[in-house]
Amino acid sequence: MEVKLLSGALGAEISGIDLKDSSKENYKKINNLLLEHKVIFFRNQDITHNEQIALAQNWGPLENHAYVKGLNNHPEIVRIVKTKEEKNQWGENWHTDVSYNIKPTKAVILKSIKIPPVGGDTCFSNMELAWETLDEEIKKKIKDKKAIHSSLGAEFFIDNYKGMSGHEKRNYDEYSNEHPIVRTHPETGKKILYVNWTYTKQIIGLDKIESDEILKKIFEHQARLDLTCRFNWTENTVAIWDNRSVIHYAIADFYPGRGLGHERIMDRIAIEGDQPH
Ligand SMILES: [Fe+2]
8 A cells, every 4th residue: 555645734645445345444444544634535446336335335324415416326426517618616615515514424435537637626624733723812712612504505506506507406495503613523532623614604602793803814724725735636536535624625727728618527425424512
């Protein structure tokens, strides 16, 4: 096995592990790598839909997305599509997947199907390090507080992204849940800064102005480049990220004459998580 670190903060590219091997030992090995590096990548993986599903099931029951329907024959898989002429793509700002749910996703297994020749990298940021390096005054202020996470509704997930428009709109209503701003990782016991620019709307117990000010500072801190890694996709790469301890950002740098004019397709499977505490 070979492990190539992606940055000084998080992320690793792994080779020499067979993702089709669904033995307990192999899963343990992969999960240990995931807990250590928080996001791991495996290039040149010719796994089928069923093999991707079997891999994901090692982590627990799979999750349906509130707003987007899966593939007809494999409802567990949501196909993320950016059409050739689309500038926008799903996940194009800092976020944790579905943090607005009571039990947000534990981990995501994403397989790249079609990748543009340039553009569309994904960044990840390490929220354990973000907590450790956060300003002490802000830490004191927020450490026992909760924040509201909003789903933003189906319009955000479907109408803004034409490539996703073939999907059935299952639930149009926006909803929200509260989570602790600092959560404890259920497997490692580490503290994690658990808010994100896309879905976190307000700190409970502070007035809106103060909440906005503090959240702005936190969001800037989370995006500090020394907390991040950036991954340049190739087709048939399998990525696994720990959705509890990272935020991520799919860069929509599809500009005319450079990144625009190419399709980008990903197959996503999400695993059910715990309620943050
Ligand atoms: Fe995402």
